[in-house]
Amino acid sequence: MNAAQTLRERSEAEASRLPPLLARAEHLAGTVLLGDHGRRRSGLGDDFWQYRPAQIGDSRRMIDHRRSARGDQQFVREREWQIAQSIMLWVDQGASMRFASDKALPTKADRARLLGLATAILLVRGGERVGLTGTTLPPRRGNAQIIRLAQAWSEDSQADYAPPEHRAMIPHARAVFVSDFLGPLDEVELALTKAADRGVRGVLLQVLDPSEESFPYTGRTIFESVGGTARHETLKAADLRDRYLDRLAARKDALTQLCRATGWQMGLHHTDDSAQSALLWLYRALDGGVQ
């Protein structure tokens, strides 16, 4: 079997994973739009731009009934954005994210991608340009970009702890970093300071598994990272709990300090919490930033 064929097969397999992720993300985004976060408030870009016939994929909410009632066709009233914002997303694809302490819980990577994609959908609906940090997927608008994003996130990275991508940041754009931030802190620091240098502000969402918060282990244990690069053996895991929790708190503290220094916002999400609350927080945080 040649390489092209395997690639094709793999991408088919990957593609088959897309729709569920997309659908879930759409679903999640829909719930947010139901709230008071419509773009239909007065302000910049609220002007009428044009009517266009409703297309497949348009939400019913977008249909302008006043116009549509005149005929059999349904129209969507589009408003003009005069300033479109670029928002760059970075979701940790590292091996450490592929962890769930319980079968009933989603892995951290799953939750992070879901949140990232839902945010992207919301932003695209709002007319923003969305892309990935780095050079792989520059910000664009339109539904096709969502699919590209989903595609990009369906590939796992081999690295145990992936460092935040900080290259090719567009000045004065927005950024969203989603990760567990358990890797080396200086990489994060580097990325954030670099972003601050370019005037990029944004949101940092830490996704943690509940077991990482509670450390419910006892007995003789060998702890291994998911990628297998780091391991630590202890005879009495229970004894480590307090010191571990101290260190975790210190890590969070350091991240918060970093954000404060660079003007970013710091959020924390646990995989056993509802994704919607995290999405709400994320959207509000971005909203605030956009204004």
Next chain:
Amino acid sequence: MTVLAGIGFSAPWLLLGLLTLPILWLILRAVPPAPIRRLFPAVTLLLGLKDDESVSDRTPWWLLLLRMLAAAAIIIGLAGPVLNPSRDETGSGPLLLVLDASWAGATRWSSTLDQIDAQLTEAGRAGRPVSILRLTEPEPTVFQAAEAWRGRLPGLTPAPWQPTEAQIDQTLAALDQVDGGFDTHWFSDRLSFGGHDRLISALQARGGVTVYQSAAPVTAILPATYQDGAIQLSVLRANPGPAQTVTVLAQGRDPAGAMRVLQSTQLEFESGSAQAQIDLALPSELRARITRFELQGERSAGAVTLTDDSLRRREVALIAGTLNREGLELLSPLHYLTQVLIPTADFVEGGLAEVLPANPDVIVLADVAKLSDSEQAGVIEWVEQGGLLLRFAGPRMAASDLGRDTEDALLPVRLRSGGRSVGGAMSWGEAKGLAPFPETSPFYGLEIPGDVSVTTQVMAQPDPNLADRVIASLSDGTPLVTRKALGLGQVVLFHVTADAEWSSLPLSGLFVEMLDRLAVASAAKSRQEAQMQGTVWEPVQILDGFGTLTDAGTLAGVDGVELVSGQIGPDLRPGLYESGKQKLARNVLAEDTVLSPPIWPADVPIRGQETSAETPLAGLLLSLALVLLTIDVIASLALSGRLGLARATAVALGALLIVPDAKAQAPDDTDLALNATQELVLAHVLTGDAQVDEIALAGLRGLVQTLHYRTSVEPADPIGVDLERDELAFFPLLYWPITPDQPQPSAEAYAKLNAYLRSGGMILFDTRDADIAGFGASSPNGRKLQQLAGPLNIPSLEPVPRDHVLTRTFYLLQDFPGRYSGTEVWVEAAPPDAEQIEGMPFRNLNDNVTPVVIGGNDWAGAWAVDGNGQALLPVGRGYAGERQRELAHRFGVNLVMHVLTGNYKSDQVHVPALLDRLGQ
């Protein structure tokens, strides 16, 4: 081998390994449990953290205990434990093996022999000289090498008696001949006998005595007696223990002459009682056939009791010359005879002509002088075949000319006219008494009471053979009873009347005994010594110790008194004895026998005879260890939180440990019911011949296909049914191919089949041999069909008539070929009153579906298709063959239509009338 509490070890030193267990305990305790690997992304935060102290987590105590047990089981298992090891107690010096060798031990004789064999082997190893002494057949004691005795072991059999006092004396005398001491092993049958104590003290004087006796109880059956219309059976046991149930089998010949169990009955020993009793009321026909009663499960002479004439009630026909007059019972000439015979005989009522066909044992003619010619001939024929004709004289006989000039065939002697009267008022002389019976007389030995007198008698003509024929005479020498043989039977004449007119003989007990001796009255009461006085009985068949009847061979005859009252022993063997026409059974147990267990002196060790077989326990213990270790694995996994893995392991181990039952559970009945009832389903009977079954299934599949294409009947896939297991009620049609070797269905299956036929089912029998045989019993299949269909409830059959509804239920057919064509097809016969009505094309035939269709055309073969719908088997040749197959299919369609619609098409008989009424 070292023995501890019944368990021996082949390698006891290995048990020292148990000492290592505490050390193992300490070691296992100290070793920390295996670490658990966990994925933890936040391990980066842990790096560099040190444990406070290096303290190992303790293994839970119960896990340790489990492991200790496993280790102990392995050590003990390897030490080779054996339950009930054979103990070798090698003594020295000569060894005497004493065997009761009576019937009581016959049931367990083979195990006794095994044990003796083992002891002989042991003694041979130890070089001890051995002698075997059977108390029931004592022989001089000779000590020989054990090997010499082993060769003679198979020849040792138990005797059907208990050791008698005389035999004990003989034994003691034989023992006195032996010099020096010896050890004794006594294999007792658990019954005491006379002289037991003497023998044991004599043996104890010579050396150590060990008794081996079985724990199994000794049971025996007493002779059956007949009383008040029922057979009384009693079973004894030697050791009254808890309640026990024994089964008594009554064996005898069935009407076909084969020995079989005619009746089996259960007796209950109450707790603590030594005897159980039951009254068995049986029809006299059945009772007369019983030859022996035996205890089920016992194989000894004591568990068998033979029956003789005493159980058999003889059938006696009483015929008097004068009619009974009402109110004059005591004057009836038959009154005394009736009184004598009532307790022991059945009467056959009626005149001679009616009585003769009933073939009674005895016909009594009281004062009957003249028989008609046909009666005479009938009676002669009956006597010649073994009947006993008993005649009594009387006024009519005396007055007639019977046997006057020539000897009558039915009289032993010629008679003088008139008879004589003595001791009366008008005669000279005294009434005569009886003379002592001569030795040749069957009455020899009977005591003659003094008050028997004869006043009148008929007189015999002095012929040359008169002396031979007299079996009882008066004191003056004139004959009182004469007898002659006629063919296989005999004719006996009492020269007096059967009532008290002519003599006081019928009033005396002697009369009863004489009738008894003549086998007119069979002894229901136990035979008295007096009755047996002077008789000699010849053994016919004798019992051996195991309770088997064997031919008596040349054994000498036995005196009658000895026979009833003597002790069973080598000179008086239990069995069947015969004297003249009478049969007497002498059983091992007499009616007053009591079984009692032997009492042994306290210093005699008693061993159970059952050698509990050596049971090696190593395998058991090692498997236990394996199981414990398996539990340990699972428990350890559970402790380390990896029970998910443990579950898989447990399943795998379970699969390894538990050998799966090869035969999967039988498919559920409900499955069949569901399959058979969701749609119409045709079925065939599974014959057990895979090929035939396959063709039958394929044939039905083909038929189903045809039905689908051509009719609105759309059955589901056919099913093969097992007559024994499956419910038949779901199937409208059963196709039953006949193979010569298919098993006969059980009675339950036949009940099911009959119910099926009654409720409207149809069976198509196919002998599949029309190519080689005309239908009938001429082929193996045909014969098998007859066997199979015998118990079925099938009405009378006829070949399919031309107007049978089967010829037109769907297609119009006149013959019904399958793979073969030719033989006739049989269906239920039309009622005899069916007739063709004028103008109607058909008779109005059966109202019902014919329950069977029988033929031999191998229809399934013609219908059979493979998975692709292609015909499996060739039919005929070329186009004609295909035509034949087509006709076979049409027959199938017609058959199914017939089953489903019944006589619907038969109603067409009314079509002309209907058309007429419609005015067309």
